[in-house]
Amino acid sequence: MSTPIDISEDRGVRYLHFGSEWIQGAMRIRRPHALELAYTREMMAGLLLRDAFEWPRNALVIGLGAASLVRFLHRHCPQTRIQVVEIEPQVVAAARQFFRLPPEDARFSIHVGDGARYVTETDNRFDLILVDGFDRHARAGVLDTAPFYAAARVCLSDAGLMSTNLFGRSRGFRASVERIIDAFENRAIAFPSCDSGNVVAFGAQGEEIAVPVTELRERARALKDRAGLDLGPTVARLEQAGSLPGGRLIL
Structure with missing residues (x-):
């Protein structure tokens, strides 16, 4: 059954x-490369945790939606090769028609297919x-299962991070976080819930992350100057929630 758009x-x-009434993506028409929704901004918080001028070299986006993450990466991370996996061709068509989806080229490609299957079959790292795939009833399905998170971890490089959007007000939220923690052997963190109720969770592979809060603030200021992405409020919320033991983000 096709997805109604x-x-x-x-x-x-x-x-x-x-x-349905659920918002699956948004774009401010006069600022199409900005991340309009708070949770999409927080999904890019990996730029605070790795060297944002060289990282990421390649990104996998599962769930295209309104192409917000793709537009941001394409504009502000020119070093990044972007692979999108979207299960519904109608979503790709809508993104092209209404949401300024960049044209495919040497550094950007779209695969129409199942994201859960893709991570089990690809040899790429x-x-x-970035995982943001929901159906019309706001259900993530197989993209929120232990086998999927385990397969996603295998697809990460030695500097790899997975970022996924969860609905913090749903009954399955805490179970989702536990699945991510298990798959990443405790190298995971769930950010405090956004005002919308979305929770962004991260899982890390390879190089250890231990960034002092003072450096997080400095990186957030530099990222805002460079790309217009303001993650200062995110850092403040992490502090207020007690998510930075010893004044560091450890992952």
Whole structure:
């Protein structure tokens, strides 16, 4: 059964819906390369944890939606090769028509298929895997299972991070975090819930991450100057939530 696609606009922002009230993506029409929704900004917090000028060299985006993450990466991370996996061809068509999806080229390609199957079959390794795939009922399905997270970890490079969007107000939220913690052998963290109720969780592979909060703040300021991405509030929320033991983000 095909996914119903609806487009709405309000106060200069264009929204993607899958035949329901749930927002599946958004783009501010006058600032198409900015990350409009708070959780998409936090999904890019890996740029605070690795060397943002060289990392990521390659990224896998599972779930295209309104192409927000793709537009940001394509514009602000020119060193990054981007692979998108999207199960619904209608979503790809809508992103091209309404959300300024960049044209495919040597550093950007789209595979129409199942993201869970893709991570079990690919031989590629990625510095960054971004998972944001939901159906019309806001269910992640196989993209929120132990086998998927384990396979995603195998696909990561030695500097690899997985970032995934979870619904913090749903009953399965804590179980989702536990699955990620288990798959990444405790090298995982769930950020405090955004105002929208979304929770972004990270899993790390390879090089240990231990970044002092003072450096996180400095990196956040530099990222805001370079790409217009303001993660200062995210760092503050991590501090307030007690997620930085010893004044460091450890992953």
